[in-house]
Amino acid sequence: MFEKKRVELEKIRKHRLDELNEGSDNQNWDTYLESVALTPSTQVRLNNAQIVSVLRGFPANEYHLSSGLVRLFTSSTFTDTKEERNYLMKHIYPRLRQLCQKFAHDFTVVDMRWGVRDESTEDHLTSFLCMRELRRCQELSAGPNFVTFVGDKYGYRPFPAKIDKGEFDRMLNWLLENGHDTSILEQCFVEDLNSIPVNRVLQKISLILPDYNSPEVPKRKAARSKWWNYFETMQHQLRTASCVLEDERRRDAYIISVTEEEIHNGILYASDLEKTYCFRRTIRSIDQTSPLAPSFIDMEWTTGSAKVDQDAQINLAELKNSKIPKAFSNANLLSHIRDYSVDWGKGWIDLQGDPKHKEYFDSFIKDFQETMCAGIISGLEKVTWAMPNPPYEEAASHIQFMQSKVQDFEGFDEFIRSLTNYALDNSIRYPMIIHGRGGTGKSAILARVAHDLRNSLPASGYVIARFLGTSTYSSSARSLAQSICQLLWQVKNSNHDMSQCDITEDWDLIKQQHWSSLVTATPDRPIVFIFDSLDSLRNKDDKNLLDLIPLELPQNIHMILSVNSGGEFYELLRKKIVDQRAFVEVPSLEPSQGMDIFSKYMRNQNRALSEEQNGVISRAIHSNRNPLYVRLLVDIAVQWTSVQSVSSSDIPSDVDSAIGAIFSRLEYYHGLLFTSHSLSYITISNNGVSESELDDVMSLDDECLDDIFQYWEPPVRRLPPLLWTRLSMDLEEFLIQRAASGVLVFDWFHAQFKNVALSRYLDEKEVLKSRHRHLGTYFSGGWAESKPYFNKQRNRWLEANRQINPQKTIFKEDTKEGTKTIFNARKVTELPYHLRRAVMEQEFEAIMLETSFIRACVKTSHFFDLLREAIGFKDDGHGTERFRSVIQFLQDQASSISGDPSILYSPTAQKDLLMKMGFKLVEDIFSPQGLSGLQKLFKFLA
Numbered sequence: 005m006f007e008k009k010r011v012e013l014e015k016i017r018k019h020r021l022d023e024l025n026e027g028s029d030n031q032n033w034d035t036y037l038e039s040v041a042l043t044p045s046t047q048v049r050l051n052n053a054q055i056v057s058v059l060r061g062f063p064a065n066e067y068h069l070s071s072g073l074v075r076l077f078t079s080s081t082f083t084d085t086k087e088e089r090n091y092l093m094k095h096i097y098p099r100l101r102q103l104c105q106k107f108a109h110d111f112t113v114v115d116m117r118w119g120v121r122d123e124s125t126e127d128h129l130t131s132f133l134c135m136r137e138l139r140r141c142q143e144l145s146a147g148p149n150f151v152t153f154v155g156d157k158y159g160y161r162p163f164p165a166k167i168d169k170g171e172f173d174r175m176l177n178w179l180l181e182n183g184h185d186t187s188i189l190e191q192c193f194v195e196d197l198n199s200i201p202v203n204r205v206l207q208k209i210s211l212i213l214p215d216y217n218s219p220e221v222p223k224r225k226a227a228r229s230k231w232w233n234y235f236e237t238m239q240h241q242l243r244t245a246s247c248v249l250e251d252e253r254r255r256d257a258y259i260i261s262v263t264e265e266e267i268h269n270g271i272l273y274a275s276d277l278e279k280t281y282c283f284r285r286t287i288r289s290i291d292q293t294s295p296l297a298p299s300f301i302d303m304e305w306t307t308g309s310a311k312v313d314q315d316a317q318i319n320l321a322e323l324k325n326s327k328i329p330k331a332f333s334n335a336n337l338l339s340h341i342r343d344y345s346v347d348w349g350k351g352w353i354d355l356q357g358d359p360k361h362k363e364y365f366d367s368f369i370k371d372f373q374e375t376m377c378a379g380i381i382s383g384l385e386k387v388t389w390a391m392p393n394p395p396y397e398e399a400a401s402h403i404q405f406m407q408s409k410v411q412d413f414e415g416f417d418e419f420i421r422s423l424t425n426y427a428l429d430n431s432i433r434y435p436m437i438i439h440g441r442g443g444t445g446k447s448a449i450l451a452r453v454a455h456d457l458r459n460s461l462p463a464s465g466y467v468i469a470r471f472l473g474t475s476t477y478s479s480s481a482r483s484l485a486q487s488i489c490q491l492l493w494q495v496k497n498s499n500h501d502m503s504q505c506d507i508t509e510d511w512d513l514i515k516q517q518h519w520s521s522l523v524t525a526t527p528d529r530p531i532v533f534i535f536d537s538l539d540s541l542r543n544k545d546d547k548n549l550l551d552l553i554p555l556e557l558p559q560n561i562h563m564i565l566s567v568n569s570g571g572e573f574y575e576l577l578r579k580k581i582v583d584q585r586a587f588v589e590v591p592s593l594e595p596s597q598g599m600d601i602f603s604k605y606m607r608n609q610n611r612a613l614s615e616e617q618n619g620v621i622s623r624a625i626h627s628n629r630n631p632l633y634v635r636l637l638v639d640i641a642v643q644w645t646s647v648q649s650v651s652s653s654d655i656p657s658d659v660d661s662a663i664g665a666i667f668s669r670l671e672y673y674h675g676l677l678f679t680s681h682s683l684s685y686i687t688i689s690n691n692g693v694s695e696s697e698l699d700d701v702m703s704l705d706d707e708c709l710d711d712i713f714q715y716w717e718p719p720v721r722r723l724p725p726l727l728w729t730r731l732s733m734d735l736e737e738f739l740i741q742r743a744a745s746g747v748l749v750f751d752w753f754h755a756q757f758k759n760v761a762l763s764r765y766l767d768e769k770e771v772l773k774s775r776h777r778h779l780g781t782y783f784s785g786g787w788a789e790s791k792p793y794f795n796k797q798r799n800r801w802l803e804a805n806r807q808i809n810p811q812k813t814i815f816k817e818d819t820k821e822g823t824k825t826i827f828n829a830r831k832v833t834e835l836p837y838h839l840r841r842a843v844m845e846q847e848f849e850a851i852m853l854e855t856s857f858i859r860a861c862v863k864t865s866h867f868f869d870l871l872r873e874a875i876g877f878k879d880d881g882h883g884t885e886r887f888r889s890v891i892q893f894l895q896d897q898a899s900s901i902s903g904d905p906s907i908l909y910s911p912t913a914q915k916d917l918l919m920k921m922g923f924k925l926v927e928d929i930f931s932p933q934g935l936s937g938l939q940k941l942f943k944f945l946a
Contacts, residue, residue: 033099036377037099037102037103037106040103040106040377040381042107042381042384042385043385052498055396055494056495056498058396058399058400058403059395059396059399059491059494059495060464060465060466060467060468060495061399061403061454061458061466061467061468061469062458062463062465062467063400063403071144071145071146071747071748072108072109072110072146072694072743072746072747072748073109073110073111073112073144073145073146073694073695073696073747073748074100074104074109074110074111074112074145074146074147074148074380074383074384075111075112075114075140075141075144075145075149075695076100076111076112076113076114076141076145076147076148076149076150076151076376077114077137077138077141077149077150077151077266077270078092078113078114078115078151078152078153079138079150079151079152079153079263079266079267079270080117080152080153080154080155080263081155081157081158081159081160081261081263082117082159082160083157083298083299083300084155084156084157084299084300084301085153085155086299087353087365088153088365088368088369089115089117089153090719090720091365091369092113092369092372093113093115093719093720093722094719094720094807095369096369096372096373096376097111097113097807098807098809099373100113100373100376100377100380101696101807101809102809103377103380103381104147104380104384105809105812105815106815107384107815107826108746108815108826108828109146109147109384109747110694110695110696110697110747111380111696112695112696112699113725114137114138114141114725114729115725116130116133116134116137116725116726116729128162128165128206128208128209129165129730129733130162130262130726131162131165131262131265132165133726133729133730133733134262134265134266135265135266135269136729136733137729138150138266138269138270139269142270142274142275142276142279144748145279145383146383146384146386146387147279147379147380147381147382147383147384148279148280148281148376148379148380148383149270149276149279149280150270150271150274150279150280150281151280151281151282151283151372151376152263152266152267152270152271152281152282152283152328153283153285154263154267154282154283154284154285154320154323154324154328155284155285155286155287155300156285156286156287156290156300156301156320157299157300157301157302157320158261158263158264158302158313158316158317158319158320158323159261159262159263159264159302159316160261160262160263161239161243161259161260161261161262161316162239162262163238163239163242163243163257163258164206164257164258165205165206166199166203166204166205166206167193167203167204167205168201168202168203168204169195169201169202169203169204170201171249171254172193172203172204174248174249175241175242175245175246175248175249176189176190176245178245178247178248179241179244179245184241186241188234188237188238189237189238189241189242191212192206192207192212192234192238193205193206193207194207194645195646196645196646197612197614197646198611198612198613198614198617198644198645198646199610199611199612200607200610200611200612201610209231212231212234213227213230213231214227215227216228216231242258243258243259246258246259259319260319261316261319264319264323267323267327267328271328271331271332272327272328272331277331277332277335277337277340278335278337278340278382279379279383280340281340281341281342281375281376281379282328282332282340282341282342283341283342283344283368283371283372284324284328284341284342284343284344285343285344285345285346285364285368286343286344286345286346287300287346287347287348287352288345288346288347288348289347289348290348290352291348291351292310292311292312294351296351296352297310298310300352301317302316302317302320328341329341340375342368342371342375344364344367344368346360346361346363346364347360349361353365393494394476394477394487394490394864394865395487395490395491395494396494397743397746398475398476398477398478398487398491398743399468399491400743401474401475401742401743401744402469402470402471402474402475402478403469404742404743405451405471405474405475405740405742406451406454406455406469406471407451407455408740409447409448409451409452409471410448410451410452410455412605412608413448413451413452414600414601414604414605415445415593415597415600415601415631416445416449416452416590416591419449419590419591420449420452420453420456422588423436423438423449423450423453423564423588424453424456424457424460426562426564427453427457427460427461427532427562427564428457428460428461430527430530430559430560432562433556433557433559434555434556434557434581434583434585434586435553435554435557435562435563435564435565435581435586436562436563436564436565436586436588437564437565437566437567437574437577437581437586437587437588438450438564438565438566438567438588438589438590439566439567439568439569439574439587439588439589439590440568440569440589440590441568441569441630442568442632442659442754442755442756443630443631443632443633443659443754443756444590444592444630444631444632445590445631445632446536446537446566446590447471447536447537447566447754448631449566449590450469450471450534450536450564450566451469451471451536453534453564454467454469454532454534457532461530461532462527462528462529462530464528464529465528465529465530465531465532466529466530466531466532467532467534468488468491468531468532468533468534469534469536470484470488470533470534470535470536471536471537472484472535472536472537472538472540472541473537473540473541473755474740474742474751475691475742475743475744476691476743476744476745476829476833477865479540479541479690479691480541480543480545480546480868480869480872481541481543481545481546481547481548481549482545482546482548482868482869483865483866483868483869484535484541484549485549485552486865487865488533490505493505525558525559525560525561526560527560529560530560530561530562531560531561531562532561532562532563532564533561533562533563533564534563534564534565535563535564535565535566536565536566537566537567537755538565538566538567538573539567539568539571539572539573540755541573543872544872545872547576550573550576550577550580553565553577553580555580555581555582565577569589592629593629593630593631593634594629595622595625595626595629597629598625598626598629598631598634599621599622599625601631601634601635602621602625602634602637602638602641605634605635605638606638606641606642609638609642611641611642613641613644614646616649616650617641617644617648617650620650620651620652620654620655621637621641621655623652624637624652624655624657625637627657628657628658630658630659632659632754632756633658633659633662636656636659636662636663636666637655637662639666639737639738640655640656640662640665640666643669659756660756660759660760663756663757663760664760664764666738667679667683667760667761667764669734670683670731670734670735673734674727674730674731674734675711675712677707677708677711678702678708678711678712678727678731679731680764680765681702681705681707681708681775682698682702682728682731683761683765684761684765684766684775685698685701685702685775685778685779686698686739686750686751686752686761687752687758687761687762687765687766688762688766688772688775688776688779688838688841689749689751689779689834690833690834690837690838691744691745691749691751691833691834692742692744692749692750692751693749693750693751694744694747694748694749694750694830695728695748695750697749697782697830698728698750699722699723699725699728700782700806700808701778701779701782702723702728703721703722703723703806703807703808704778704782704787704791704806704808705778706791706793706794708723709721709723709793710793710796712724712727717795717797720805720806720807721793721804721805721806722806722807732750737753738752738753738754738757739751739752739753740752740753744830744833745829745830745832745833745864746829746830747830772841773841773842773843774842776838776841776842777838777842777844779834779838779842780835780838780839780841780842780844780847781844781847782808782811783811783830783831783834783835783838784811784835784839784847784851785808785810785811785812787806787808788808788809788810788811789805790803790804790805790806791803791804791806791808792804811828811831811835812828813827813828813831813832813854813856813857813860814826814827814828814856814859814860815827815828825863827860827863827864828860829860829864829866831860832857832860832861832864832866832870833864833866833869835851836848836851836869836870836873836874837873839851839873839877840873840874840876840877840880843880843882845882845883845884845887848874848877848882848883848887849883849884849886849887849890852874852887852890852891852894853890857870858870858894858901858905859905862901862902862905863905867898867901867902867905868898868902871891871894871895871898874887874891874894875891875895878891
C-alpha cells in the first residue's frame with residue numbers, strides 16, 4: 005500500500021512538471037542567444053615563442069589544445085532531486101547545448117544517476133566510474149565542470165569493492181574479536197592473489213545470488229531483498245571496524261556517501277573552483293510519516309518501522325554547512341553557492357497546489373540557467389582566444405598522439421637508436437622507409453623516435469611528425485601537404501594570421517611551394533619529417549604524396565616513413581627509390597623480449613599471474629611475437645583471478661581473434677546491441693566521433709533504445725550517460741581521443757580494431773549502408789526537431805524530442821571585437837562522406853547546391869575532399885544530370901574556387917554553370933542588375 009501510494013504521487017508530480025514548461029520563456033532565451041557575445045581574454049593569448057615551439061614539434065611544458073567541449077558533472081543524491089534533474093535534462097541542457105554550439109563547442113552533461121536502474125550497478129563500479137568521469141570533466145571542460153545539488157539527504161554509502169588484504173584482515177580480526185558473525189563478509193569478498201598488492205574483491209552480485217537478475221519476478225525480488233540484507237550487514241560491520249584504521253581518508257572510504265566523495269573531489273580538493281558550483285536546498289518540517297519522506301531524508305529501517313538516520317544527518321550538516329562554504333570562502337567564491345529554503349507543506353513537490361513550491365522551483369531553474377550561462381561564457385572567453393589557428397592545433401594534436409604512444413611503450417631500443425642516428429647523420433641523403441606487418445609497432449616506434457629527437461637535435465630544429473589518418477589534416481595527401489606548407493609559412497614569416505597565407509589545396513601550387521623550399525634547413529636548424537602509416541591514405545589522388553618525396557633529400561633534411569610490407573605504398577616506393585639501404589624492416593620480438601614487455605604491462609596495471617597462467621602466456625608469445633598481440637594478451641590476462649584455471653586452448657592464436665575475444669567480452673557485459681552499434685559508429689566515422697556526437701547518435705538509434713528501455717520509459721528519450729561511461733572504461737586501452745576540427749573525437753588506436761569491427765558488425769552491405777544513413781541524417785540536421793519512434797507498450801508511433809542541435813553550416817560569432825564567422829568543420833568533414841556511402845542522392849545534391857556549404861569547405865581546406873566524394877558518388881553511378889553538371893562546373897573552377905570562393909558569386913561563373921546545366925536563355929535568367937550571389941541562383945534551380 006505504501007509503495008502504491010508513493011508511485012501515484014510521483015506520477016502526479018511528473019505530469020505537473022511537464023505542464024510547467026508550457027508557459028516557458030523560449031522567446032527570452034532566443035533573444036539572449038542572439039545577443040550574447042564573447043569578450044576576448046588577453047591573459048590567455050599565447051606568445052610567439054610558445055606557438056613556434058609547438059609548430060616546430062618542440063612544445064613548451066604546457067601547450068593549449070582545445071577540447072571544444074563543455075563537460076559538466078552533476079552530483080546529487082538519487083531520489084530527492086529527481087524532479088529538478090529531469091526538468092534540467094528536458095528543458096535547460098538543450099539550451100546550454102545551443103549556447104555552446106554558437107561558439108563552436110559541444111556541451112555534455114554527465115549525470116551518473118539519470119536513467120540508471122539496479123541492473124547497471126551490480127558489479128559495484130558506479131562509485132569508481134563517477135570519480136573517473138568527474139576527473140575527465142575537470143581535465144576537458146572549457147567551462148563549468150562540476151555542480152552539486154545538496155538537499156536534506158546524505159545519500160547512499162557503499163563500502164569499497166576492493167580492499168587491501170592487510171586492511172581487510174585487520175578489520176575482520178577486530179570483528180571476530182568483538183563477537184561478530186563475519187560469514188557474509190567472507191563469502192562476498194574473495195581473495196585476489198593476482199592483484200598487486202593482494203586484495204579482497206567484492207564479487208558481482210549475480211555470482212553471490214544467481215537469481216539477482218532472474219527473468220522470473222518473484223525470484224528476482226527475493227534475491228534483491230536478500231542482497232540488501234547482505235549489504236546492510238557488511239556496511240554496518242565495515243563501518244564499525246574502520247575504527248582500527250589510523251588514516252582518516254581510509255576511514256572515510258567506509259563512512260562517507262558517494263555524493264560527499266564527489267564533492268570532495270569536485271570542490272574540496274579541486275584545483276580550479278571557478279568552474280564549480282553548489283545549489284543548497286533545505287526543506288523545513290519534512291513529514292517523516294509520509295510515503296515520500298524516505299526519498300528526501302535518510303531513514304533507518306528497524307523491525308518494520310522507519311526513523312531518521314541521525315549519523316547520516318550529522319555528516320550532511322557538516323558537509324553542507326561547513327566544508328562546502330569554507331572551500332568557496334577560501335577561494336573568495338561564495339557567490340558560487342545558491343541557497344533555497346521551503347516548507348514541506350502537504351507533500352513534496354506540489355507545483356500546482358503550493359505557491360511556495362513553485363516559487364522555489366522557478367527560482368532554482370532561473371538561477372541554474374543564468375549561472376551556467378555565465379560560467380560557460382567566462383570559460384569560452386579564455387579558451388577560444390588561446391587557440392592561434394588550425395596549423396597550430398594540427399601540430400599540437402600530433403604531439404598529443406605521440407605522447408600517448410610513448411607513455412607505456414616498451415622494447416625496440418636498439419632499432420629506435422638506429423633511426424635516431426639516421427636523422428642526425430648529414431651524410432645520408434635518402435629517405436628512410438621502415439616497413440612491417442600490421443601490429444608490429446611501427447607507429448609507436450616512430451613516436452619514440454620523434455620524442456627522442458627533441459632531445460638530440462639543436463634547439464632551433466624541427467621535428468614534423470604526422471601520424472597519418474589520426475587528425476583532420478592528415479587524412480589525405482592533399483590536406484597533409486597543405487597543412488605542412490602552412491605551418492612552415494607561419495614559422496618563416498613569424499605571422500600567425502592565416503588569412504594572409506596564400507597556400508591553398510591546389511596540388512600544382514603545393515608542388516611549386518614545396519615544403520623544403522618554404523624554410524631553409526641549416527646545421528643549426530635541421531628538419532626531420534616523420535610520416536607514419538602511409539597506407540592509411542586510401543584515396544586515388546593520395547599517391548601524389550610520393551611526388552613530394554625526393555630521391556635525394558636536401559642538406560640537413562631527413563625523412564622517415566612507415567608502410568605495410570607488401571602494401572601499395574611499399575611497392576610504389578620500391579620502384580621510386582633505388583637505394584635499397586632506404587628500406588628497413590621492423591625486427592621481430594624475441595620470446596624473452598615479448599615476455600618482458602608483457603610483464604611490464606601487467607605490472608603497470610598492478611596485476612600478476614599464477615605460475616600455470618604465466619606458462620600459458622609464455623607459450624602463446626613464443627608462437628606469435630607480434631607486439632600488438634602481446635599487448636592484447638595483457639587485456640585478456642588482467643581479467644583472470646588467481647584461482648582461474650586456463651589452458652592454451654583458451655588463448656586466441658592471432659591479433660584478429662584476440663580482438664574478437666575482447667569484443668565478445670564487451671558484448672557479454674554491455675549487451676550485443678549497445679556494444680555493436682556504438683562500435684559501428686566509431687568504426688565508420690570519417691574522422692572519429694566526439695563524445696557528444698556519439699551520445700546524440702545513440703540517442704537517435706531506436707533499435708538500441710528499445711532494447712535499453714524494455715521495461716521503463718525515461719522522461720527524455722536519450723541514452724543514459726552511465727551506459728557509455730561503462731563501455732568506454734572497458735575500451736579505454738583501445739580507443740584514442742584526439743583533436744579533429746576543434747573537438748576531441750574517439751577513434752581506434754590501431755587499424756586492426758577497425759578491420760575486425762567492420763567484419764564483425766558491418767559485414768552485411770545493408771547494415772553498413774543503414775549506419776552511414778544514420779550518421780548522414782544526423783550531420784545534415786535531419787532530426788534537430790524530433791524523431792518519431794514506435795512505442796510497443798502503447799502500440800503506436802510517438803514523436804520524441806531527442807534534444808539534438810541543428811547542424812548549421814556557418815555560425816556568426818558576435819564578440820566585442822566584432823563579428824567573426826565560424827564554420828561547422830565537423831559537418832563539412834563528415835556529411836559528404838556518409839551521404840555518398842548511404843547513397844542519399846537528394847541530400848548530396850542539396851549540399852552541392854548550397855553556397856554556404858561550399859564556402860565552408862573552402863575555408864576549412866576541405867573543398868577538394870568534397871569534390872573527391874562527389875566525383876566518387878558520380879563514378880559509382882549515382883546522381884542526377886543536374887548533380888553531374890554542378891560537379892563538372894566545380895571541377896573546372898576548382899583551382900580558382902579553392903583560392904577564392906567569392907568567384908562563385910561572379911556573373912561569369914554563374915552563367916557558365918547555367919549553360920553546363922542546359923539552360924539556353926541565359927540572358928533571360930539574369931536580371932539587368934545581375935544576381936547578388938550563387939545562392940539566389942541555386943534557389944531558382946531548386
